[in-house]
């Protein structure tokens with residue numbers, strides 16, 4: 058082994074200006090320096106373990122702990138490990154030659170040696186620039202290191218961020234490295250123990266080697282996603298969920314991801330109990346690369362609807378230090394996307410098949426998610442169409458196919474189209490739901506924020522199915538059959554009655570029609586055309602205001618030509634009496650749709666009281 062002599066030299070880089078570039082552009086977040094240096098220390102520790110397992114290191118491994126030390130007075134942060142350390146030659150090679158990654162070489166050398174043929178598992182570095190991120194916060198960096206190799210002498214390297222470095226002998230008893238950062242005046246915020254602990258916990262919570270800070274271990278080195286699902290119990294999964302999100306309710310179920318080919322990915326995804334506002338539920342998936350936390354912004358890696366899930370994804374194959382647009386175009390990222398979608402759909406189908414009852418119980422909570430998936434992802438729909446459930450007003454659940462069977466006989470119209478009826482609000486639309494039930498029509502409950510979009514998607518996907526809200530029109534028009542009811546009123550009388558209503562109704566946007574309905578139907582029915590209403594609903598649910606939102610509410614006023622009261626209006630002599638009667642039944646119809654308010658409501662009440 059050569060002995061170390063004092064020397065000075067120049068870093069072999071191509072431009073003198075690389076440090077300012079690193080400082081500004083390498084990472085937008087300066088706190089990342091700690092992630093990089095602690096990762097290097099963990100890598101060095103993993104490497105010595107590997108070498109020992111290959112029989113290339115026969116000394117004592119001892120405790121492999123990485124320690125982060127803070128000295129406020131000296132203004133230093135020190136990251137120490139008992140890993141493989143470096144010889145003077147290795148420093149020249151790995152540290153001085155920026156962008157020459159020792160990790161790449163190590164992986165190259167040992168890639169076929171691991172017991173699983175994947176010798177590189179567990180080594181983080183790729184880029185050969187991580188170490189230099191230290192200069193984002195330090196004005197001076199020292200390395201005191203001693204290689205594990207027999208007879209190796211300790212070495213000290215120092216560089217103040219210019220292109221000049223010093224390299225010389227040092228004192229260090231044990232193998233391993235200390236990276237000493239002399240923090241620059243503009244980065245003194247990092248000399249705060251709370252800040253440091255926060256950063257360590259954020260990035261290092263699940264690093265595979267113990268990390269000690271202020272005499273406490275801050276991490277869990279073997280999180281469950283690194284284990285085999287067969288070794289894990291429900292309690293383990295629930296416990297881990299609590300570790301990730303301490304104050305959350307228990308999740309409904311989870312999926313353990315584990316794939317080796319064509320990319321490497323592990324993780325656990327949880328289905329939380331979803332609330333109706335789903336914005337607040339986002340950014341709960343954490344992305345790791347070999348147990349180093351990278352980000353909780355998984356927008357480009359996980360399809361939008363899957364971002365409602367919680368949990369952890371760990372993949373060394375997701376490029377991390379590159380731009381967004383690159384990430385979107387990256388082949389691996391696309392494959393990962395597809396894989397996760399498929400896994401999630403398969404899991405849901407499995408639960409549906411194995412435990413229909415349990416699945417139905419959970420459906421109110423996961424329905425939002427499943428519907429969102431159906432709307433936004435064709436591949437997800439292909440699987441979800443077999444397990445997505447529709448719930449009717451009786452609380453019964455149906456798959457799409459089951460529902461087709463259910464309503465086939467009674468709700469197919471004269472054009473051979475099935476009409477599925479739904480309510481968005483059982484209480485408000487009770488009168489309409491009751492009318493539908495009188496005719497043995499089935500009514501679905503579709504009233505969550507996502508349902509207007511879901512209904513649109515379903516109509517496009519399901520052939521010969523049209524979905525209409527119970528109050529979109531009178532029932533005979535909603536489900537048109539071949540046989541129409543006869544009208545008791547003559548055509549002339551119908552015109553006459555219509556005129557009376559046009560005069561009493563002040564709302565010019567209302568469209569008045571006379572229709573032959575069953576006698577036991579109400580005299581006047583107010584309905585909202587499906588198309589217009591759906592546009593308004595969709596705009597409202599996506600928080601937009603637009604021409605539809607600002608338009609006056611359009612509705613149809615249907616007069617029941619077969620109701621005795623309408624008959625009476627046509628036969629009454631006095632015009633005043635006609636109008637009084639029409640006004641009263643019109644107001645009743647408005648009232649039942651919640652459209653009577655303010656002065657009109659007060660007058661209606663006073664008028665009614667006066668007749669009692």
Ligand SMILES: Nc1ncnc2c1ncn2[C@@H]1O[C@H](COP(=O)(O)OP(=O)(O)OP(=O)(O)O)[C@@H](O)[C@H]1O
Pocket residue numbers: 093097098101138140141142143151152157158159160161181182183184185186187188189233234
């Ligand atoms: N604590 C350490 N102990 C031993 N070797 C180290 C240590 N820190 C860095 N090195 C060596 O220096 C090399 C360069 O480190 P650097 O962080 O710049 O790049 P990397 O880890 O290979 O890749 P990345 O940019 O992804 O971090 C490493 O590959 C490793 O060989």
